[in-house]
Amino acid sequence: MTAKDYLDYIVNEIHRTIVATVDDECLPVTAAIDMMDSDENGLYFLTAKGKGFYDRLKKREFLALTAMKGEDTMSSVAVSIRGKVRELGYDKIPELFEKNPYMRKIYPTEESMHALTVFQIYEGSGEWFDLSKKPIERVSFTFGGAEKKAEGYFITDACIGCGSCAAVCPQNCIMTDSIPYVIEQEHCLHCGNCMTKCPVGAVERR
Amino acid sequence: MTAKDYLDYIVNEIHRTIVATVDDECLPVTAAIDMMDSDENGLYFLTAKGKGFYDRLKKREFLALTAMKGEDTMSSVAVSIRGKVRELGYDKIPELFEKNPYMRKIYPTEESMHALTVFQIYEGSGEWFDLSKKPIERVSFTFGGAEKKAEGYFITDACIGCGSCAAVCPQNCIMTDSIPYVIEQEHCLHCGNCMTKCPVGAVERR
Known part of the structure; x- marks a missing residue:
């Protein structure tokens, strides 16, 4: 659409x-x-x-x-x-x-x-x-020409692939096939559980 | 209620x-x-x-x-x-x-x-x-103890009973039995037509 x-x-x-x-x-x-x-x-x-x-x-x-x-x-x-x-x-x-x-x-x-x-x-x-x-x-x-901003949670290169975030994602929308993991933005609730659980601070909110 | x-x-x-x-x-x-x-x-x-x-x-x-x-x-x-x-x-x-x-x-x-x-x-x-x-x-x-404020349009003692306001009220909610007229607050749309039409500035918004 x-x-x-x-x-x-x-x-x-x-x-x-x-x-x-x-x-x-x-x-x-x-x-x-x-x-x-x-x-x-x-x-x-x-x-x-x-x-x-x-x-x-x-x-x-x-x-x-x-x-x-x-x-x-x-x-x-x-x-x-x-x-x-x-x-x-x-x-x-x-x-x-x-x-x-x-x-x-x-x-x-x-x-x-x-x-x-x-x-x-x-x-x-x-x-x-x-x-x-x-x-x-x-x-x-x-x-109307407004700038597109990407809002939500994003996993940075600091990701160590430990699986902590994926385990607590209520929507199962973190892809763990490669490191860094990737959050499927179109399915994310923005609950922030992944950011809370990441042991190395690799998840950021933008 | x-x-x-x-x-x-x-x-x-x-x-x-x-x-x-x-x-x-x-x-x-x-x-x-x-x-x-x-x-x-x-x-x-x-x-x-x-x-x-x-x-x-x-x-x-x-x-x-x-x-x-x-x-x-x-x-x-x-x-x-x-x-x-x-x-x-x-x-x-x-x-x-x-x-x-x-x-x-x-x-x-x-x-x-x-x-x-x-x-x-x-x-x-x-x-x-x-x-x-x-x-x-x-x-x-x-x-929760919040103060009640009366918001809406009110007709003051300056009303001369000319009927201009009642004629443009889309809800017919201005009582003209006595002067000053009275706006039935529970039926008012807050459109402001009465204030616009009053020739003596007798309608005020609070």
Whole structure:
């Protein structure tokens, strides 16, 4: 799947996401916000200009979100995004209302719609996290030209091949065919057991 | 419903929530985290000590979360919490695994469980937001001794009873029987239309 596929998945398969902004005291605030459209330039959502959410978006121009599908934990898929946002204003509102007709039930009149404004998440990184697979599956992606960062646990050349890490890996995702061992990043839970158990400090978190 | 009822609802009826913490640059990070237990002292969840999430929790000792139920927007109920967290450590892990047996599939061995630690959200405020009702329903609550703050839009004594605000309220939740008018807080969307339209500046956001 391409980055655009993940963004489309959020809009079309999940739609209602939980987003996070940060208040003046640098503490997080969450809310349920629908992702109403996607294209090769990012994700689109709307909010009312009267909300504290609007002020927090304008202040830092950054948003994190997780979109989740699945009734229970072991069958859940979560797609998370972190990225830069910008306000596009009212112009795109009629288009978003047409694509999301249920919005008419919340803002029924033309006049009440004018409380709203559109934001775009135009550059960011994301992660697909699928707990329904065994071992779990994790895929990173970026969009809008954001730099790709490799996050997770990595085994360095200091590895002596003792097997301590592989023995405690809950996902059995450490390949021990050659030294240094290799962590299969796409199946790693990021629990850190391998780093804790390595007797020579060969596992690092990046 | 009491505050405890809302916490129980999160654990028993929703369980998998989206939580937000803040990174070193004061930008939000979201993730899916299960709320595994609740009592009169708060909510309980666990995480691996190797995760960045753990470091962010330890740094600010604060968490925001939204727990959502319902397939689509217009039938959704969301419960949001913001509050202080503290680490309880490993002791409560076996109890949480017993209450949440699926955790054994993710951390199958005793040894892998030792990557984990328990956190408690012990003091905070929350909001119940039900979009399935018409008009929408919103209820605030606090727990652990947190102070109750009245957030939203309020009409002051400057109100002249002109009707401008009521005419643009998408939820029809402004009572105009007497002056000053009164906003029914439990039905307010916080869109801010009333504040924008009031000709005498009688609506304030708190």
